[in-house]
Amino acid sequence: MSAPTAVDVRARIREVLARDVLPYAGQWERQRHISATGWRDMGRAGLFSHPHTGPGFLDSAVLLEELGNTGYAGIRAAVGVHAYMAASYLEMFGSPEQRAAYRPGMLAGTTVAALAISEDAAGSDLRRLSTVATPDGTGGYRVTGVKRHVANGSRAGLFVVLARIGEPVAGSGLTGAALLLVDAGLPGVTREPEPMIGWHAADVCRIGLTDVPVAGNRLIGRPERTLLYLMQALNMERMVAGLLAVGGVMHCVDLVDRFARSHQIKDAPLSANQSVRHRIADLRAQLDLVRQYGYHAARSHSRGELDVRTASVLKLQATELAVSAAQTCVQFHGARGYREDSAAARLYRDAMAGTIAAGASELMREMIFEG
Numbered sequence: 001m002s003a004p005t006a007v008d009v010r011a012r013i014r015e016v017l018a019r020d021v022l023p024y025a026g027q028w029e030r031q032r033h034i035s036a037t038g039w040r041d042m043g044r045a046g047l048f049s050h051p052h053t054g055p056g057f058l059d060s061a062v063l064l065e066e067l068g069n070t071g072y073a074g075i076r077a078a079v080g081v082h083a084y085m086a087a088s089y090l091e092m093f094g095s096p097e098q099r100a101a102y103r104p105g106m107l108a109g110t111t112v113a114a115l116a117i118s119e120d121a122a123g124s125d126l127r128r129l130s131t132v133a134t135p136d137g138t139g140g141y142r143v144t145g146v147k148r149h150v151a152n153g154s155r156a157g158l159f160v161v162l163a164r165i166g167e168p169v170a171g172s173g174l175t176g177a178a179l180l181l182v183d184a185g186l187p188g189v190t191r192e193p194e195p196m197i198g199w200h201a202a203d204v205c206r207i208g209l210t211d212v213p214v215a216g217n218r219l220i221g222r223p224e225r226t227l228l229y230l231m232q233a234l235n236m237e238r239m240v241a242g243l244l245a246v247g248g249v250m251h252c253v254d255l256v257d258r259f260a261r262s263h264q265i266k267d268a269p270l271s272a273n274q275s276v277r278h279r280i281a282d283l284r285a286q287l288d289l290v291r292q293y294g295y296h297a298a299r300s301h302s303r304g305e306l307d308v309r310t311a312s313v314l315k316l317q318a319t320e321l322a323v324s325a326a327q328t329c330v331q332f333h334g335a336r337g338y339r340e341d342s343a344a345a346r347l348y349r350d351a352m353a354g355t356i357a358a359g360a361s362e363l364m365r366e367m368i369f370e371g
C-alpha cells in the first residue's frame with residue numbers, strides 16, 4: 001500500500017528520522033523534552049517545511065505517518081504541535097508581518113511553537129474559556145489566565161493563545177474570543193511541568209499568564225472571525241492527530257507481529273496459535289482501512305474540502321485502534337511487555353493520550369452524530 005505521493009518522499013523522511021530522531025528518542029523521553037539540538041537538526045533536515053495546504057500536503061501526510069511509525073508518540077506529538085497544529089494558525093490566518101517574524105525560526109527549529117488553548121474548565125467545552133486579553137489603551141493587550149496541558153510547554157519560544165477580549169459575558173459562547181501570538185520571554189509568562197503517564201517527550205506544561213503585555217500586531221486575523229479560524233484549525237488538528245495515530249498503529253502492529261513470529265512457546269512460534277494469528281490479522285485489516293481513510297482525509301484537505309465528519313471519523317478510528325492494538329501488543333508480549341522500560345509498555349501508555357488530546361473520542365462521536 002502506498003500513499004498518494006512519490007515513494008522517494010517516504011524514503012527521504014525515513015532516512016532523516018533514522019539519523020536525527022531515533023538515536024536520541026530514548027534520551028528525549030527520559031528528559032521529557034526534545035533537546036534544542038534535536039529541534040535544530042530536524043529543522044535543518046527540512047522536517048518542518050512541508051506544506052500545510054494544497055497538493056503539497058500529501059507529503060505532510062507521509063511525514064505525519066512516519067513520525068507515528070517511529071513508535072514515540074511523545075515525539076510525534078511535539079513535532080505535530082510545532083509544525084502543524086500551532087503553525088497552522090500562523091500559516092492560514094497570520095499576517096505577512098507575523099509570518100516574517102516567526103516562520104524562519106519555526107522552520108529552522110530554533111523557535112519551538114506551542115498551542116495554548118485548553119484550560120481547566122475549557123477542554124472539550126471551549127465556551128468556558130476564561131483567559132482574558134484586556135486592551136491596554138495603546139492598541140495592545142494585557143493577557144491573564146492559566147493554560148493547561150500544553151505540549152512543548154517548557155521549551156516553546158512562541159505560544160498561540162486563545163483568550164477573550166474583555167471580561168467574559170455569560171452565555172456569549174466564544175463571541176469576543178481572539179487568538180494571540182505570545183512570545184515565551186515576555187514578562188508574566190510562567191511554565192510548570194505537568195508530567196503525564198505517557199507522551200513523555202511531549203513536554204506537557206501548565207502555562208501561567210499574568211498581565212502579559214502583548215503588542216496589537218500579535219493578534220491573529222480579525223477577532224470577529226476567531227470562531228471560523230478555530231473550526232478550520234481544529235479540523236486540521238484532528239486530521240493531523242489521526243494521521244500521526246495511523247503511523248503509531250503501523251509501528252505497534254509490526255512490533256507485535258515480529259514478536260509473535262519469533263517468540264517460542266511449546267517449541268513453536270506464538271503465531272502458530274490461530275487465536276494469535278487472527279488477532280494480528282484483524283489489526284492489520286483495521287489498519288489498512290483506517291490508513292486508506294487517512295489518505296482520503298489528506299487528499300480532501302489538500303483540495304480545501306476537509307469536512308468535520310471526515311476529520312472526526314479519522315481521529316476517532318485511528319486513536320481508538322491505537323488503544324486496542326497497544327493492549328494486544330502488551331498482552332502477547334507477556335510480562336516482558338508489561339515491564340516499564342519495554343517498547344510495548346510505552347505504546348500502551350502513549351495510546352491513551354490519543355483518545356483525549358485534540359478532542360476526546362466522545363466529542364468526535366458527537367461531531368459524527370451531528371453530521
Ligand SMILES: Cc1cc2nc3c(=O)[nH]c(=O)nc-3n(C[C@H](O)[C@H](O)[C@H](O)COP(=O)(O)OP(=O)(O)OC[C@H]3O[C@@H](n4cnc5c(N)ncnc54)[C@H](O)[C@@H]3O)c2cc1C
Pocket residue numbers: 081114115116117118119120121122123124125148149150151152196199204353356357358359360361362363366
Ligand atoms: C497528552 C496531552 C497533550 C495535550 N496537549 C495540548 C496542547 O498542546 N494544547 C492544548 O491546548 N491542549 C492540550 N491538551 C488538552 C486536550 O486538548 C484536552 O485534554 C481535551 O480537549 C479534553 O479536555 P479535558 O481534558 O479538559 O476533558 P473534559 O473536557 O473535562 O472531558 C473529560 C472527559 O469527559 C468525556 N467527555 C467530554 N465531552 C463529552 C461528551 N460530549 N459526551 C460524553 N463524554 C464526554 C471525555 O471522555 C473526556 O475525556 C492535551 C491533552 C493531553 C492528554
